[in-house]
Amino acid sequence: MPGTCVIGLQWGDEAKGKLVDLLTPNFDLVVRYQGGANAGHTVVIGDKTFKLHHIPSGILNPQVKNIIAPGVVLNPGTILQEIDSLLADGVDPSENMIISDRVHVVCPWHIEEDKALNAMLVGGESIGTTLRGIGPCYRDKVGRTFAIRLGDMFRDDFAEKVRGIVTAKKRILSGIRGDDAEGDVELDADAIISEFNGYAERLKPYVADTNHLLHDAVADGKKLLFEGAQGALLDIDHGTFPFVTSSNSSGVGITGGSGVPPKWINKVIGVIKSYSTRVGGGPFPTELDNEVGAKIRDLGNEYGTTTGRPRRCGWFDAVAVRYSARLSGVDALSLMMLDVMSYLDEIKICTAYRIDGVETNLFPSNADDLRRAEPVYETLPGWNHDVTAARSIEEIPELAMSFANRVGEIVGVPVAMVSVGPDRAQSIFVDGNAQQMAGVGG
Numbered sequence: 001m002p003g004t005c006v007i008g009l010q011w012g013d014e015a016k017g018k019l020v021d022l023l024t025p026n027f028d029l030v031v032r033y034q035g036g037a038n039a040g041h042t043v044v045i046g047d048k049t050f051k052l053h054h055i056p057s058g059i060l061n062p063q064v065k066n067i068i069a070p071g072v073v074l075n076p077g078t079i080l081q082e083i084d085s086l087l088a089d090g091v092d093p094s095e096n097m098i099i100s101d102r103v104h105v106v107c108p109w110h111i112e113e114d115k116a117l118n119a120m121l122v123g124g125e126s127i128g129t130t131l132r133g134i135g136p137c138y139r140d141k142v143g144r145t146f147a148i149r150l151g152d153m154f155r156d157d158f159a160e161k162v163r164g165i166v167t168a169k170k171r172i173l174s175g176i177r178g179d180d181a182e183g184d185v186e187l188d189a190d191a192i193i194s195e196f197n198g199y200a201e202r203l204k205p206y207v208a209d210t211n212h213l214l215h216d217a218v219a220d221g222k223k224l225l226f227e228g229a230q231g232a233l234l235d236i237d238h239g240t241f242p243f244v245t246s247s248n249s250s251g252v253g254i255t256g257g258s259g260v261p262p263k264w265i266n267k268v269i270g271v272i273k274s275y276s277t278r279v280g281g282g283p284f285p286t287e288l289d290n291e292v293g294a295k296i297r298d299l300g301n302e303y304g305t306t307t308g309r310p311r312r313c314g315w316f317d318a319v320a321v322r323y324s325a326r327l328s329g330v331d332a333l334s335l336m337m338l339d340v341m342s343y344l345d346e347i348k349i350c351t352a353y354r355i356d357g358v359e360t361n362l363f364p365s366n367a368d369d370l371r372r373a374e375p376v377y378e379t380l381p382g383w384n385h386d387v388t389a390a391r392s393i394e395e396i397p398e399l400a401m402s403f404a405n406r407v408g409e410i411v412g413v414p415v416a417m418v419s420v421g422p423d424r425a426q427s428i429f430v431d432g433n434a435q436q437m438a439g440v441g442g
């Protein structure tokens with residue numbers, strides 16, 4: 001049973017959605033297993049653009065089952081909006097989407113806590129979260145006392161549970177904010193209960209125990225594609241802490257979040273942009289706070305899918321990606337946004353850091369050390385040629401392929417696909433085809 005995973009190797013938005021959609025026809029199930037509505041995965045098919053937050057990017061293939069596994073944190077109102085927006089586009093997820101009853105539910109108090117905590121500085125800087133309540137929801141999951149799982153919304157004691165949590169949360173919020181949360185209109189227990197009962201009714205047909213379903217799928221030899229959210233450098237344990245998200249967004253999170261044991265994961269594809277971006281706070285050694293960075297932002301349309309925030313842009317950081325590829329057990333790279341680099345005179349790749357005068361190619365564990373890292377660059381010539389119409393390797397300028405191959409060489413993993421635009425058709429397999437890249441033969 002092949003289990004393949006798509007993981008972003010930078011700080012998110014590497015175009016995982018595009019790659020998952022492209023590979024989906026080779027699989028039986030697509031599984032989202034961590035993160036929540038902080039993710040924004042874009043799939044472009046012809047003149048239609050789909051922006052998905054919780055819903056797996058396999059949803060546009062009706063023959064494939066899409067699973068939202070226990071490690072996800074789910075905002076029921078937001079996923080219903082996603083469902084409605086798909087329905088408006090003629091895609092009906094009710095036939096092929098299943099949500100685990102174990103997922104933890106993002107509640108209004110989580111959003112309020114996220115706002116209050118994000119306004120505070122950590123290490124002199126705001127984390128700059130997506131304000132989707134992700135960190136507070138994961139904290140309550142680990143803390144257990146104030147947690148609500150999707151399955152709880154269908155049980156008799158749901159209202160009582162919400163009332164108890166709201167009372168405690170008002171006190172906690174007052175403590176954090178130093179105000180009187182009693183007056184907080186967002187935290188009216190009766191209103192929340194009635195709103196969430198409405199959500200429960202609409203979500204009911206989607207809810208099941210996905211653990212049994214996935215274990216059966218594995219036993220039946222079905223092919224599974226796991227869709228990572230965020231990027232490996234935002235991993236809670238192994239990323240640029242504390243400027244990270246609250247889940248294991250690198251390859252190490254696949255089995256914990258999905259409930260599928262590690263022995264069934266046999267291929268990991270790392271998705272990278274031809275440059276680097278980051279939204280929110282945190283160290284970013286190759287950031288370009290100049291006209292080149294602005295040009296990359298414009299050409300790459302680097303504005304957040306979820307929040308619309310302008311993304312910070314910089315050169316490709318091979319030190320960071322070599323680390324995240326090793327952390328995630330990556331077998332093949334998918335190099336995205338090659339087209340965005342087309343009109344730069346020269347292109348830089350960061351091959352090492354100089355930290356306090358010492359050169360290293362090891363990614364530091366401490367954000368302050370990373371903040372002091374000065375990038376050491378290798379400079380490659382630009383190719384000054386539009387690649388968006390290319391459909392085979394032969395149509396890509398030699399200098400562009402030299403860049404792609406050099407990236408693979410420094411990272412230590414071969415580039416198996418290059419992407420020259422957002423559309424499905426703008427995807428070129430370097431050596432082989434989609435099946436081979438996906439690890440499903442062919």
Ligand code: GDP
Binds near residue numbers: 042305340419
């Ligand atoms: P994800 O979160 O990793 O799925 O990525 P996002 O959807 O947040 O951001 C990727 C953006 O780049 C989306 O707007 C995609 O439509 C777009 N995109 C994907 N591949 C390419 C590419 O090769 N070139 C360009 N120019 N845009 C791309």
Ligand code: IMO
Binds near residue numbers: 012040128129229231
């Ligand atoms: P996709 O799946 C880019 C970033 C936020 C912030 C940090 C913590 O589309 O690649 P959070 O709301 O998770 O507590 O925010 O993580 N972040 C992302 N950045 N793409 C994402 O998802 C992200 N999800 C979270 O900007 O810096």
Ligand code: MG
Binds near residue numbers: 013040
């Ligand atoms: Mg995104």
